[in-house]
Amino acid sequence: MKKYYEDKEYLSKVCDILENEEFKKMENIVHHEGNRLDHSIRVSYHSYKWAKFFKLDATKVARAALLHDFFLEDNQSFTKKEKIITMIKHPEYALENSKKYFDLSPMEEDIILSHMFPIGSHIPKYFESWMVDFIDDVASVYEKSTIVRRQLSTATCFLIMVLVNNLR
Numbered sequence: 001m002k003k004y005y006e007d008k009e010y011l012s013k014v015c016d017i018l019e020n021e022e023f024k025k026m027e028n029i030v031h032h033e034g035n036r037l038d039h040s041i042r043v044s045y046h047s048y049k050w051a052k053f054f055k056l057d058a059t060k061v062a063r064a065a066l067l068h069d070f071f072l073e074d075n076q077s078f079t080k081k082e083k084i085i086t087m088i089k090h091p092e093y094a095l096e097n098s099k100k101y102f103d104l105s106p107m108e109e110d111i112i113l114s115h116m117f118p119i120g121s122h123i124p125k126y127f128e129s130w131m132v133d134f135i136d137d138v139a140s141v142y143e144k145s146t147i148v149r150r151q152l153s154t155a156t157c158f159l160i161m162v163l164v165n166n167l168r
């Protein structure tokens with residue numbers, strides 16, 4: 001992950017969320033190949049950087065993207081049906097939960113609520129929401145491919161060793 005913790009400007013916009021005790025609990029929840037906290041930070045920091053590049057509201061993007069999966073249900077033990085329901089409904093859970101701890105603007109609410117579109121039915125209203133929706137998808141594919149990437153790098157190392165041995 002990019003070094004978000006060295007980016008003082010980014011941290012100044014989200015530190016109250018990162019320091020929230022309830023939010024920190026997401027570190028213990030399995031999400032893709034890692035944990036939900038790392039996933040949320042990844043989506044938030046990349047979205048923040050792109051929002052700055054496009055001259056969008058980077059603060060709202062950083063905060064809402066950080067909260068987009070802020071719910072503490074761990075779906076590891078869920079049935080298939082429960083997993084599907086959670087996949088569709090979790091933006092609503094995240095919004096409800098986020099509102100308990102933080103004040104949200106209409107744009108931040110929209111970013112959280114629409115981040116699963118088109119699987120979820122809430123259509124993004126802002127460019128910022130479309131962007132976080134897309135970056136969440138990219139981050140998810142990246143995280144889900146961790147094992148494959150690890151196996152590929154192991155296979156590459158093995159291939160190089162075989163080639164080097166053959167060149168001797």
Ligand SMILES: [Fe+2]
Nearest residue numbers: 068069090115
């Ligand atoms: Fe999500």
Ligand SMILES: [Fe+2]
Nearest residue numbers: 043068069136
């Ligand atoms: Fe997500």
